[in-house]
Amino acid sequence: xxxxxxxxxxxxxxxxxxxxxxxxxxxxxxxxxxxxxxxxxxxxxxxxxxxxxxxxxxxxxxxxxxxxxxxxxxxxxxxxxxxxxxxxxxxxxxxxxxxxxxxxxxxxxxxxxxxxxxxxxxxxxxxxxxxxxxxxxxxxxxxxxxxxxxxxxxxxxxxxxxxxxxxxxxxx
Numbered sequence: 001x002x003x004x005x006x007x008x009x010x011x012x013x014x015x016x017x018x019x020x021x022x023x024x025x026x027x028x029x030x031x032x033x034x035x036x037x038x039x040x041x042x043x044x045x046x047x048x049x050x051x052x053x054x055x056x057x058x059x060x061x062x063x064x065x066x067x068x069x070x071x072x073x074x075x076x077x078x079x080x081x082x083x084x085x086x087x088x089x090x091x092x093x094x095x096x097x098x099x100x101x102x103x104x105x106x107x108x109x110x111x112x113x114x115x116x117x118x119x120x121x122x123x124x125x126x127x128x129x130x131x132x133x134x135x136x137x138x139x140x141x142x143x144x145x146x147x148x149x150x151x152x153x154x155x156x157x158x159x160x161x162x163x164x165x166x167x168x169x170x171x172x
Contacts (some may be wrong), residue, residue: 005063005147006147006148007009007058007065009143009147010057010058010061011058011061013054013140013143013144014051014054014055014057015048016132016136016140017047017051017054018051020047020129020133020136021047021048021051023129023132024038024044024047024125024129024133025038026126027125027129028124029121029124029125031107033085042097042100042101043101043133043134044133045097046097046101046137047137048065049089049093049094049097050094050137050140050141051096052089053086053090053093053094054140056082056085056087056089056143057144057148058117058131059082060079060082060083060086063075063078063079063082064079067079067155080121083151086150087150087151090144090145090150090171091150094116094141094144095145096142098137098138099138099141099167101134101137102134102135102137102138104116105117105134106134106135117130159171
């Protein structure tokens with residue numbers, strides 16, 4: 001069975017996120033040695049969420065390729081659970097957090113750069129890595145939404161989950 005272009009694209013996006021994460025973690029920044037390390041930045045949390053989400057997408061693609069030839073009911077049930085997890089992650093974590101990070105970062109950057117990305121960071125983080133962390137998230141998510149049909153949870157359930165995530169992050 002041949003891979004379809006959307007499956008190859010998801011694998012490429014996953015590899016792109018891993019390269020961004022590895023390059024970001026390799027930077028020797030003073031903020032990485034303080035309390036919380038990289039985990040105190042919503043951008044880093046978003047990158048991890050996106051990498052895990054696209055990892056689940058690739059795992060779903062591989063599982064669906066392997067179970068197409070099989071008639072095993074247990075494998076089909078496990079694949080449906082994995083697809084449900086992928087759809088839930090898209091609706092509750094990957095899309096809302098990704099769009100929030102991109103829009104808030106660039107809005108604050110345009111308003112007052114020093115609020116979110118002081119000029120001092122230019123000495124540590126190259127321009128391409130800054131765009132990789134704050135710009136490529138939105139096109140990757142939009143490509144995923146266009147190439148894959150997702151079954152989203154009910155609006156009330158998704159809205160409550162997103163609001164609880166936002167309140168939990170603010171309180172954290």
